[in-house]
Amino acid sequence: MEKIKSGKLNIDAVLKVLLLLGFATFFFITVKSGTIHMYVHPRIVSYIKIGTVVMLAMSLFQLKEIFKPQRKQVNFYQYFFFIIPLLMAFTLPAKEVNIGIVSFASNIDSMISKNSTVQSKAQNNDNYIQDNSQNANNIRDTYNTQNSDISLSVNGKEGESKGLKLQDNTVVMDDSNFVKWLDEISNNPLKYEGKRVTVSGFVFKDKQFKPNEFVPARMMMTCCAADMSIVGLPAKYKLASELKKDSWLKFSGTIVNGEFNGQPMPIINVESAEKIEKPQYEYVYPY
């Protein structure tokens, strides 16, 4: 086997080590700072940690090669492809995906799942603990709660098996249970007819909506930032035209079986709205 280059330093190995360490560092920093939630679903975080360790191990083994002579001709252009994402990762700050930009996110018809039927008990039933004063850290904690079935006395039916509970006969939709409540209400419109509801979300308006119509919406992430979509129950509010798009508010109202966009579906008749701070963890998850 020819020794093509026998300089002091094996550039190929050095580049490999640097790139591997670069990615490992980026992963580490992102997980440590919590920014990872803007990129991927919480369940992926453990895999990221495994990936970081593997890349560290790979770079350590590569270190041994640094002082060995380079064995063969290497195409250095291939490393260019790795530098681009690293550059972007370290120079552009992480930020919430702009709603209007991601391709299928603002498709209004996809927001309300008409086809969903009553949810059967899912195998891995991570129950979201319902908590009025939702602290940002609860997202990760509630996600990690294993199968602790919160047995609830009030109605003792399907919804409760997922940890959904009415508080003072009011549906409270917040960070941890937004999608579950959404599905529950969409599937059981009669059960929740007339119930009061509070929901926190940003104001979403589409050109097709009437002046008093809007959606208190959230961005839902299923796997990573690339697949986000906007979800929420449609709402009618006489002051809707005064609501600023994308502003964060907490709405109180009643669930009624009305019609929206020509379709019969449960909607919220909003009675009041108060401004809130944008939550630290903006995204909601379906599971």
Place this chain on the structure above:
Amino acid sequence: MDKIDILKKDKFEHRLLYILFGLSALFLLNTLNRVIDFSSAISWLQSFNMVFLSILIQAIPFILIGILVSSTLQVAIPSETIVKLFPQKKATGFIIAIFAGVFFPVCDCAIVPVAARLIKKGVSLPVAITFMLSAPIVNPIVIASTLYAFPKQPSIAFLRVSIGILIAVIVGVIFLFFGEKKSILKRSLDNTHCSCDCCSNRIQNKTGIIKKLELIFMHASTEFFQVGKFLIIGAFFSSLFQVCISKDIFNNLWGHKILSLLVMMLAAFIFSICSTSDAFIAKTFSVQFSTGAIMGFLVLGPMIDIKNMLMLLASFKKSFVIKLIATIFIVTFLILYWLVFLL
């Protein structure tokens, strides 16, 4: 002769780089044209950045897992054992290929390096192809997520798995009859010049655990840079499409059954969503699209998409990859064509 061929392959990569730049410059200019103020352009770039990086962050751990499995297969397990596991006798081979996927509950991107390694180790091509296509669909996590995303509609999960297996077997059989006579493996620097220890079959019995571990990791890092490059290109293009394509396309497809199917299949290919969670995306389409069209999305996505295609290009010749993708597309379309009218 060898070296010249290899240098020509490198030229292909240079050209890919230029095309990448050219296309992205075009897309950038096009979007900038539509954008009035500079802050929107920055916002666009940031969104693109988030989408692009998120695909990478999500995929890299699974790719690493796939590469580690592939490297372990290469270093620690002799070819004979592997070939025995996947019998050459086609009938049993196919059946085993289908169910082997159950033991690989990983993202579909992790399967490609493993399948490539199996072929390099001597598993017959049709069987390996069936394995590669069926594994992401019989994956228990994928089945579970499909059931979860479409509650009280287990028929969707059932259809997904059965149609997926059917297509995987048919494509495998097609390659059985229209087999590749010449080698389909890409000849890259590492394949031909890998006369270093890690690629020699003789070492398995001689070396201890530590040395084997070292070889596995060395091999894994080589593979990481070979495959990772294509993953990055795939993620780049996928993100570009996602932020540039107008969403109105989806609104105009009411009633066009065949067109919906094609759009769904294309969407699955372009968006390159991991098979373990694309059921939730399919759910958001379920309002507008018929079940038959959604099947196109659910069945094609795990088998082939931009990410997978580029990773295949890392290990196989261009001509083979094109043939494979065309076959998958055509078979999927033909099978679902009939279902679209039934569902």
